[in-house]
Amino acid sequence: MTIALSLKVNDGLVLATDSASTLVAQQPGGATAVVQVYNNANKVFNLRKGLPIGAITWGAGAIGRASISTLLKDLRRRLTGEDPAHADWYVDPKTYSVEDVANRVKQFVYDDNYVAAFGTWPAKPTLGFIVAGYSAGVDIAEEWRIDIDAQGDCGVPSRVRPLDECGLSWNGEPEAISRLVLGYSPALPAVLEKQLGVPPTQLPQAMQIISQRLQTQIVSDSMPIQDAIDLAYFLVDVTEKYSRYTPGAATVGGPIEVAAITKHEGFKWVERKYYYNRDLNPEASP
Secondary structure (H helix, E strand, C coil): CCEEEEEEECCEEEEEECCCEEEEEECCCCCEEEEEEECCCCCEEECCCCCCEEEEEEECCEECCEEHHHHHHHHHHHHCCCCHHHHHHCCCCCCCCHHHHHHHHHHHHHHHHHHHHHCCCCCCCCEEEEEEECCCCCCCCEEEEEEECCCCCECCCEECCCCCCCEEEEEECCHHHHHHHHCCCCCHHHHHHHCCCCCHHHHHHHHHHHHHHHCCCCCCCCCCHHHHHHHHHHHHHHHHHHHHHCCCCCCCCCCCEEEEEECCCEEEEEECCCCCCHHHCCCCCC
């Protein structure tokens, strides 16, 4: 599992994730159980070097033998024109849009790889992405979401929020941030209905009232990008600690990775892990 969040303010947006990758196995009775948690997965990506476009991912950490990180680096070669066999995938810095890039991510990950790898599986892994950044000539950042559900279906990318709105989105294990920001657990609607007898027809109104009374306005549109970075880091960190101290496997953890995307500075890493010593590899590309 994971926590992957996108935080958009007027000055730009922040992408942040943990680094946990959970290995599950099917038990003799058919149930699944966590058998190993690795803490060095890569879930934040610069999709086109030199352009203000990035992505985060949650859900399945690999398709076949290739990690999502490796697959998106393969895709990046196409988008930068480094793959002669797919020259038509080249992203022109003068005319591209974030929506077009999100459609390319969906086509490459889902149509070209996921369907081939998992098409015959009875139970399919879920997988999600947010592709975010600035389109050519546009002054406001935007976010596009891609969801592959448990039936293995995937629609076209959809906007996370209207272009002129700011806000926070989180995916993966939502419990800690939902309690902190919304004021309640995602399990609350089921508790209201099953344990307290709230009729299903009244649930939407009940949840609306609860949200209005309990939600914390933690994101401000005018928040400076550094404060947005600090907030994103804090929310991933609190989710990791929540996972650590609650019963069960700590399926959110490892180094926190953070990237900021702004109109003038583009995609910038703020926190990032490296599997190699950078002092010994001065020519290594970031």
